[in-house]
Amino acid sequence: MNIKRVLVIGLVLLIILASISISYGAEIIEVTSVRTIPNPATVKYPPGDSVYNNVWTRLYESKLGIRLKYLWAVDQSQWEQKTNIMIASGDLPDFFLASKQQFYQMLNAGLLEDLTDVYKKYASPQTKKVLMEHGPEPLASATFNGRLMAIPFTALAKEAAPILFIRSDWMKKLGLADPKNMKDVLKISKAFTEKDPDGNGKNDTFGIAVDKDFAWLTGFFNSYYAYPNIWIKDKSGKLVYGSIQPEVKAALKALQDMYKDGQIDPEFGTKDTTKVAESIAAGRIGIIYAAFWTPLWPLQDLRNRDPKAEWTPYPIRTIDGRLPKLQYSLPVNGYWVVRKGCKHPEALLKIMNLWVDIFYFNKSDEIWAKYGNDPNTGNEIWQNAHAQIHRAWKNLEQAYKVRGVLKGTTNISELTGDDKGVLHRVKKFLEEGDNLCWSWNKIYNDGGSFDVVDFYKKRNCYIMDQFYGPLTTNMIEKLPVLSKLQSETFTKIIKGTPIEEFDKFVEEWKRLGGDIITKEVNDWYTSRK
Amino acid sequence: MISNKFRRQLPLYLMLLPGIIVVFIYSYIPMIGIIIAFQRFIPARGLFGPQEWVGLGNFRYMLTLPDTYKILRNTIFIAGMKIISGLSVPIIIALLLNEVRREWFKRSVQTIIYLPHFLSWVIFAGILIDILSPSEGIVNKILESVGIRPIYFLGDPKWFPYTMVITDLWKNFGFSTIVYLAALTNISPTLYEAAEIDGANRWQQTWYITLPGMRPIIVLLATLSLGSILNAGFEQIFNLYSPQVYDTGDIIDTFVYRIGLIQAQYGLATAVGLFKSVVSFILISFSYYLAYRFADYRIF
Numbered sequence: 070m071n072i073k074r075v076l077v078i079g080l081v082l083l084i085i086l087a088s089i090s091i092s093y094g095a096e097i098i099e100v101t102s103v104r105t106i107p108n109p110a111t112v113k114y115p116p117g118d119s120v121y122n123n124v125w126t127r128l129y130e131s132k133l134g135i136r137l138k139y140l141w142a143v144d145q146s147q148w149e150q151k152t153n154i155m156i157a158s159g160d161l162p163d164f165f166l167a168s169k170q171q172f173y174q175m176l177n178a179g180l181l182e183d184l185t186d187v188y189k190k191y192a193s194p195q196t197k198k199v200l201m202e203h204g205p206e207p208l209a210s211a212t213f214n215g216r217l218m219a220i221p222f223t224a225l226a227k228e229a230a231p232i233l234f235i236r237s238d239w240m241k242k243l244g245l246a247d248p249k250n251m252k253d254v255l256k257i258s259k260a261f262t263e264k265d266p267d268g269n270g271k272n273d274t275f276g277i278a279v280d281k282d283f284a285w286l287t288g289f290f291n292s293y294y295a296y297p298n299i300w301i302k303d304k305s306g307k308l309v310y311g312s313i314q315p316e317v318k319a320a321l322k323a324l325q326d327m328y329k330d331g332q333i334d335p336e337f338g339t340k341d342t343t344k345v346a347e348s349i350a351a352g353r354i355g356i357i358y359a360a361f362w363t364p365l366w367p368l369q370d371l372r373n374r375d376p377k378a379e380w381t382p383y384p385i386r387t388i389d390g391r392l393p394k395l396q397y398s399l400p401v402n403g404y405w406v407v408r409k410g411c412k413h414p415e416a417l418l419k420i421m422n423l424w425v426d427i428f429y430f431n432k433s434d435e436i437w438a439k440y441g442n443d444p445n446t447g448n449e450i451w452q453n454a455h456a457q458i459h460r461a462w463k464n465l466e467q468a469y470k471v472r473g474v475l476k477g478t479t480n481i482s483e484l485t486g487d488d489k490g491v492l493h494r495v496k497k498f499l500e501e502g503d504n505l506c507w508s509w510n511k512i513y514n515d516g517g518s519f520d521v522v523d524f525y526k527k528r529n530c531y532i533m534d535q536f537y538g539p540l541t542t543n544m545i546e547k548l549p550v551l552s553k554l555q556s557e558t559f560t561k562i563i564k565g566t567p568i569e570e571f572d573k574f575v576e577e578w579k580r581l582g583g584d585i586i587t588k589e590v591n592d593w594y595t596s597r598k
Numbered sequence: 599m600i601s602n603k604f605r606r607q608l609p610l611y612l613m614l615l616p617g618i619i620v621v622f623i624y625s626y627i628p629m630i631g632i633i634i635a636f637q638r639f640i641p642a643r644g645l646f647g648p649q650e651w652v653g654l655g656n657f658r659y660m661l662t663l664p665d666t667y668k669i670l671r672n673t674i675f676i677a678g679m680k681i682i683s684g685l686s687v688p689i690i691i692a693l694l695l696n697e698v699r700r701e702w703f704k705r706s707v708q709t710i711i712y713l714p715h716f717l718s719w720v721i722f723a724g725i726l727i728d729i730l731s732p733s734e735g736i737v738n739k740i741l742e743s744v745g746i747r748p749i750y751f752l753g754d755p756k757w758f759p760y761t762m763v764i765t766d767l768w769k770n771f772g773f774s775t776i777v778y779l780a781a782l783t784n785i786s787p788t789l790y791e792a793a794e795i796d797g798a799n800r801w802q803q804t805w806y807i808t809l810p811g812m813r814p815i816i817v818l819l820a821t822l823s824l825g826s827i828l829n830a831g832f833e834q835i836f837n838l839y840s841p842q843v844y845d846t847g848d849i850i851d852t853f854v855y856r857i858g859l860i861q862a863q864y865g866l867a868t869a870v871g872l873f874k875s876v877v878s879f880i881l882i883s884f885s886y887y888l889a890y891r892f893a894d895y896r897i898f
Contacts, residue, residue: 153862157641170862174642281840338842339727339752540861549857550663553848556841564842581664 099136100416101162103155105145107452124440125453133419137455161408164417164456166222172211172404173539176218182407182414185217191418196425199223202461203400210537211404219404220421223458226400227531228465229360231288232521234368236355237381239266248383250390251292254356255323261355262332276332278349278357279324280342283559286324287396288358288385293320296396297555299534300590308535308590310583311396312555313575319388321571324563338560346370352378358385361464361518364508372507380511382521384530393530399537405456421456429460429485437486444490465526467491468512468519475499475514538593547582554578635869641862656869663857665848672759673849676830679763681823688771689816692778693804708779711772723837726765727752758843766834774819778812785811817895824885825878850874 106120114123120142129135140162143151149168155161156171167175175181192200200208200223207221235248235257243264248254258276260266266274278285283297290297296311303309311317327333334340334348346367348354352375357363364380371378385393405421407414427440428451438444441451460466471492473479484492495513498506512518525531540548558574579587630645635656637649660666691711698704714722729735732748742748751761789807798806832851839847850870858867889895 153641157645159644159647171642174640178640178642178647180642281842336731336733336750336753338840339838344727545861545863546659549861550665553665553841553844553856557844560841 097130097134097136098413098416099138100164100411100413101138101140102455103140103152103162103165104142104455105148106142107449108145111447111449112452113446113448120453123453124450125455128423128440129420129455133416133423135413135416135419137416137420163411163413164405164407166403167219167406168403169401170540172219172406175406176213180409181218182409182411183216183218184220184407184414184417185215187414187418188217188220191415191422193422193425195430196418196422196458199425199429199458199460203227204533206399206533206537207401210399210401219406220417220456220458221401222403222405223461224400224402225459225461225464226397227395227526228462228522229362230395230397230522230525230531231285231291231358231385232361232363232518233288233383233385234357234359234363234380235383236261236266236378238377238379239355240381242266242268247381248386250386251388254292254386255327258327258332258356259330262330266355267352272331273353275334275348275354276327276356278345278354278359279333279337279563280345281338281340281560282342282556284342285345285358289324290317290320291393291395292385292387293317293323294387294394295320296394296532299396299398299532300536301532302535308587308594310578310587313578313583318568318571321559321562322568325565325568328563329565333563338564350374361512361522364511364518368511369505369508372504376504381516382511382518384521384524392528394532395525395530396532396534398534400461401537405458417456421458424454424457427451428454428457428487429463432482432485434486434489437489441486442490444486462526464512465519465522468514468517468523471495471513472515535594536590538590538597541586541589541593543582543585543589547586550581551578551583551586554581631868632872634865635872637865639865639868641864652865656865657873660866660870660873665853668845669848669850669853672846673828673830673851676759676762676835676849677827679759680766680830681827683763683767684770684774685816685820685823687767688774688778689812691771691775692782693808695775695779696782696808697800708772708776712776713772714769715773717769719833719837722765722769723834726838730761752838753840753842755843755846758839758847762831762835762838762847765838766831769834777819778815781812781815782808814895817889821882821885821889825882827881828874828877 104120114120118124121139126137129137141151152165152167152171156167156175161180172181200221203223203226207223208217211217211219211221233248233254235254239245239261240257243260243266245257245260246253248257261274261276263272265272277289280286287297293316295314295316297317299311300308301311301314324333328335334345334354337345340348345354349357349367350370352371368378368380385395387393405417407417427436431437431441439450440454442449467488470479470484470488474481474484474492475495481489481492491509491513494506494509497503498510499514510517554574554577558570562568562570634645636651636653638652638655639649643649695704695707698707717725730737730751732738732750732753737751738748749757751757785808789811790803793803793807828850830849830851832849832855835847835849836852836855839852854867854870857863858870
């Protein structure tokens with residue numbers, strides 16, 4: 070065989086190969102989308118890679134035959150504005166994540182593809198499972214006249230219900246017992262204020278954390294069976310607004326008394342949660358109602374300063390000691406919508422399936438390091454994945470698994486890469502006494518946040534916002550005025566205005582459009598049945 | 599003759615051109631968007647799409663809101679005080695600094711008072727909340743040491759507007775002071791020399807030479823600032839207010855932010871913006887007329 074022949078054969082082979090790859094290339098479909106740029110502090114790219122071209126986009130192409138092209142990517146802060154402009158200009162990508170409002174607008178303008186059939190055909194069993202874990206409402210909220218018009222971007226809701234965190238080193242010092250009902254909690258708050266629990270001889274501690282927007286008071290209100298800002302069913306089966314119910318009045322009265330007593334920071338009215346967190350980190354507040362991640366922030370900040378500080382999470386204690394009901398709203402943070410006339414609506418579901426598969430169900434360390442979270446650098450590669458949806462009880466299940474491994478009842482091979490990361494940090498606290506990992510232990514291990522989440526889940530201590538339809542015109546026009554009235558009144562009452570002000574607020578609320586909105590909400594509710 | 603003059607000035611016109619183009623593209627073309635103020639605007643239908651036409655509906659709705667007059671009053675009160683203090687204080691400081699003979703002292707004061715201008719309101723607000731706190735803030739500690747009861751500057755509706763004016767002044771007076779100092783360098787030193795020979799003292803020199811010399815720039819800044827009578831400072835108030843001071847602290851911009859942008863009522867937000875622009879335009883025209891009439895001052 071002379072060299073010429075070899076060359077010719079080689080060349081022919083090359084041409085054949087090239088033509089094969091071209092014909093294979095023809096099978097690759099191209100879809101367009103838009104996205105936010107992940108936070109550069111937590112997501113880094115190797116040279117040559119970017120938000121437009123990275124391991125995930127290459128995975129879509131190699132594994133799904135989908136070339137995902139991002140038309141643009143912007144910072145989270147510009148997202149809302151930029152998508153609004155995009156919608157107004159009519160230049161839509163094949164699919165993207167729309168806000169609730171945008172979804173309804175595009176739906177009414179007839180811009181969206183019906184996803185009923187592609188969902189049935191292409192959504193993997195796991196994807197369907199993840200979407201249903203939150204209950205039937207998320208999918209129902211995207212269904213109109215029996216047709217599924219978007220895939221809801223499901224988010225945490227029940228799992229993030231408020232927990233009652235109390236400084237247990239202070240309780241021990243003052244000889245206080247675990248609270249059984251709300252009265253006990255109020256007693257603890259009083260003792261924390263008056264008995265100098267930090268022992269510095271100064272009257273500088275407060276009972277309970279209150280911020281100006283009442284973000285950390287939801288749990289407190291729920292202790293009184295009061296459910297501000299959501300729509301609940303009354304005895305006759307009609308929907309009523311939680312903020313104007315008499316239970317709220319009782320809770321406000323209690324807060325007023327605490328304020329008068331000095332148990333609440335007199336400056337709460339100017340402090341948002343970040344500012345209140347500074348007081349907690351300075352060791353001046355002993356009770357906080359907040360979600361399971363609270364040990365990470367702000368409690369860990371206190372712990373870094375004072376390694377003796379200890380907190381115990383309790384389920385919300387009610388006024389009469391019965392089981393609480395924690396309020397939550399539709400667990401949806403937006404809707405994945407497909408442009409009408411898109412040639413490949415199934416691409417959205419294929420990409421979503423891959424996300425669910427790799428992020429939630431994959432157990433290989435190698436894949437996790439490549440597409441999830443790099444264990445060496447902490448790089449959060451998973452944020453590059455598109456079409457994300459979130460599981461309802463991911464962190465709780467993680468807690469079960471971590472505890473299982475620690476007790477020897479669960480095999481470590483059952484853990485996903487994400488689970489192992491948590492286990493690693495909990496172990497660091499347990500075995501090396503690493504104070505910086507205290508919060509991980511406090512969240513996931515025995516005696517931590519997930520004891521309480523588990524308690525809530527097993528007894529179904531939840532009450533959901535019963536209204537999850539599109540906002541009506543009256544709501545859009547009147548709600549800002551009403552919510553201003555509400556926050557103004559609540560703040561005034563806590564600061565000492567006579568409690569009768571609440572009855573005036575209820576009257577005003579109804580007069581300024583509340584009655585019309587209530588009627589509209591009930592019309593929607595009956596049409597849904 | 600004319601063409602000759604034009605030819606001489608041609609390079610100047612050409613130099614103006616890029617600026618005019620930029621203003622045209624970014625300030626004039628977007629004015630088409632004013633039509634949104636007369637619509638119940640839904641972005642999904644497109645700017646020129648089939649929007650519902652509501653005429654003056656958005657304006658009527660704005661005027662029927664229960665708090666409109668209170669908010670208008672707050673806005674004009676805070677903005678008016680800001681305009682007055684923002685004009686007078688920098689002039690006084692500039693005059694005082696002008697009398698300082700030691701260069702290093704003058705320059706360091708200039709720099710120090712100029713510094714807060716560069717901080718963003720988010721950061722400045724965080725600092726203010728700390729130093730104005732009634733229990734731990736340094737301001738109240740000082741008041742306490744001279745026997746005054748602590749004042750809740752950011753939480754007391756009576757104090758809130760004044761706090762806004764003073765903190766805004768603190769943040770921005772250094773900048774205007776530098777503008778006035780620059781104007782002062784334009785006054786010919788020969789005037790002072792002549793005055794000295796005529797036996798004028800320092801006070802008389804200030805009154806008869808310095809202030810008249812500064813008049814054009816003072817009139818210019820006053821004329822322009824009247825246009826902002828409805829701008830009470832969104833960034834500042836948004837970062838410092840809270841429900842307890844809504845009574846005296848809620849201004850047009852914060853209100854529109856809550857009602858227009860958070861609830862995506864673009865028609866209403868545009869209507870309010872248009873309303874503000876029209877009021878500003880009228881006031882600027884009026885003050886320009888006054889400046890021309892009484893001070894014989896023309897910008898053009």
